[in-house]
Amino acid sequence: MMKRKQPWSRARKIWTSLTAISLVLAVLTAGFGYYFFTVAVVRSDKSFITGRAISKGKPLYVEQQAFLTASKTTWHLTAQDGTKLVGNYWKADKPTTKTVLVVHGFGVDHVAMAPYGTLFHKMGYNVLLPDNRAAGKSGGKYIGYGYLEAKDMRQWIQKIIKHNGQQSEIVVMGASLGGATTMTLSGMSTPTQVKAFIEDAGYSSTYAELFHEAQDMYHLPYLVAWPLIHVVSIYAKILAGYSIGQATPTDYLAKNHKPMLFIHGGNDTFVPTAFLNQNYNATKGIREKYKVPGAAHVQSYATNPTKYQAKVAKFLAKYFK
Secondary structure: OOOOOOHHHHHHHHHHHHHHHHHHHHHHHHHHHHHHHHHHOEOOOOOOOOOOOOOOOOOOHHHHHHHHHOOOEEEEEEOOOOOEEEEEEEOOOOOOOEEEEEEOOOOOOHHHHHHHHHHHHHOOOEEEEEEOOOOOOOOOOEOOOOHHHHHHHHHHHHHHHHHHOOOOEEEEEEEOHHHHHHHHHHOOOOOOOEEEEEEEOOOOOHHHHHHHHHHHOOOOOHHHHHHHHHHHHHHHHHHHOOOHHHOOHHHHHOOOOOOEEEEEEOOOOOOOOOHHHHHHHHOOOOEEEEEEOOOOOOOHHHHOHHHHHHHHHHHHHOOOO
């Protein structure tokens, strides 16, 4: 006669199997999470990023070259965590206390914002284009998704004031991650010399942006993407010193009471156009928005240079003499 298996024996086998499966899933989640952490946060060449420089014959190439060939001064800064940062300062043709701090995006360096440097220089401003941490000639291993960069920009602002005096008038402008940096900075108690902000193509939260990319680039379902992004956040907290939740521009916009112009391409699929209204509605300061029909990610200026310049100039004329 065969012995019947005891219920506790079957339960133990089931429990053992479930434990083994859970451990395998945990290891896989940790492994894939670390992979996505290296893609999203660790400094490296991001093959999926374009727009590092503009080719000859393309819109804004002339503006890019004007900045790159101009006589500029190299500025240096040591961030609070010891990271060595490098900036490119282009003095206005006529003496002025007005300066624009221009912040670039993810996976590129200041060259990507060179046309904007020329745009503001033509308006009579001094221009400072830093390389963000973990980009260009600046040091650092980890990208901060606007949170770490905003802290760095506060130090760049102090350097501008020290260089140009207490009468300095400063506007901060950024695109993509630079836009997120600008919005985050706006809620970080900036000095009175900062008069206004311009953000172009920024995301409302890093969680939302990473989740969008997980679905758009990797086609991951929600139940896979959600835990992976949280694992990325854990790695970011341990290794880079911040959590993904801290990099939420709308949280900082809720503390901002200074004027801001929000710009976004109407056909932006990398940082979806829907973020425009989310950001616009979050700020407590005077606000304006400009959606550029048909423009892809960070292509609003290139899509309609004349109108873009006019919108920016009209906005700044309200706050700068």
